[in-house]
Amino acid sequence: MNITLQGLTKTFPARGRRARGETTAVRDLSFTIPDGRLVGLLGPSGCGKSTTLNMICGLETPTAGRIFFGQEDVTTLPPELRGVGMVFQNYALYPHLSVLQNILFPLENLKGDKRPTRAEMQKRAREAAALVQIEDLLDRRPRELSGGQQQRVAIARALVKMPRVLLLDEPLSNLDARLRLQTREEICKIQKRTGITTLFVTHDQEEAMSISDFIVVMKEGVLMQQGAPQQVYDDPANLFVARFLGTPPINVFTGRVQGGRLLLADQEVLAVPGAPDGPVVAGIRPEGFEPDAGGGMACALSRVEVLGRDVSMVCTHPACQGDTLRAILRSGAGAPAQGTVRFALRPEKVFLFDPDTEARIPFDAAAAR
Incomplete structure (x- = not known):
């Protein structure tokens, strides 16, 4: 399913007694994430990447612009009705629950006809765990897991809802260099297996270029360039993009x-x-x-x-x-x-x-x- 952003803008009011004016985190942002692709949203800290992700998820309401999932306008739709799976930077696992209980949690909170039976919940949770290769860790608590294993639990919890869209907010930033390399390869494999349209937010250009089908480069809330990673590297539109990409x-x-x-x-x-x-x-x-x-x-x-x-x-x-x-x-x-x-x-x-x-x-x- 395509995700289309049309003129997306997010402005935050000034905070504090001495603060004046407003802060525009995202300004007139327009691009399309192709169906079934893994897209890297790339830029330095403070460029509006996470704010964009939160608007797609429904955690933030745009000041202006529209968000479409396919042909459906989801701009004002509540997060729970968008069919989105979200993986946060700090994983946000419940420390008192086992791995299996953490994965089951989104299903147990569904209401009405959307709530599966207990047997179906267990089946889907174990399938999600197998997909990320943690089926032998289901009885453990988060504190008993490595950083990479916790990250896989967070992905399984996002996938168990069978989302239309998977959103990853700098999920590798807490891992060491070797584990980052291993885990980004796993994310790429999982996305290819599931075919879920995925948006991967990162400030690490090497990370984005290595696994993304398509990258979007931002600066100060503004779209700088978009395209296939190698094409953007070989043909930068401006000095910022040329400087930002490359190691x-x-x-x-x-x-x-x-x-x-x-x-x-x-x-x-x-x-x-x-x-x-x-x-x-x-x-x-x-x-x-x-x-x-x-x-x-x-x-x-x-x-x-x-x-x-x-x-x-x-x-x-x-x-x-x-x-x-x-x-x-x-x-x-x-x-x-x-x-x-x-x-x-x-x-x-x-x-x-x-x-x-x-x-x-x-x-x-x-x-x-």
Whole structure:
């Protein structure tokens, strides 16, 4: 089932005696979550991700705009009637109940014709537990479980209602790095098995890109860009998206275009056909550097970090907006240990932006070198 947001806005009143005005957490947000897909809602803390999730769930009422599940307008529908399963950041398990009782809880609170029989409740709870592979933990209490096991209980409790939509609010933030990797893979498998339309909220861009079919990037309550993860990474709409996506992050330089050439600190580093003359901000992905004795970009090498399959060359450049820049090369590429290193640039990994608006400035990368 598709989820469509149309012009969604949420404004909170000022709080405190000295506070003035209102705070707009989400501003005129419109996008569609395709049926049966896992969509990552991505952005820094405070960008409006959780507020958006709470409006979809029904925990918050929009100030303006509409929410549709398929063709049904659910904007004013109570949360319990929306058919939504929600997994919170802190899991919100009941500590005095067993795993089985926690999973059963949503079913036991259904009323009227929607309430299953006791036998059906047990069947559905055990099926949900089996789906997330915790069927051997049903008699335990939450305090007897690891963080990853508690997270699976929370997902099983959300799934047992057979929801139309599954909402996950940063469910991996309390787990260590290894468990995060394992658990996000499990979430992806569960979503594929069930086919439930799923919205996954996170500030971790690597997490979102690794499991999402589609990502939506937000900043200060405003939609910045949406699309397939690799497409957004390869074709950022603005400087914020380019900076936010990528590990290590993109290298950013102050430069200018002159006569169809990109100049960084007076070094002609790349042909940029079609770009207008004038000052620019240039972003170069770490994998966009190619060591080349005849390359136009000269950098001072600070150190080389061997990362197993990759080598990271940490350099300085007078036009770089950061203290250092990173170039990622394949292991065995023969990086020098010190001195000056020269690079040629891969045009498809170089992006130009307007210094004032931060909007993307296009150029013909296919014809560039």
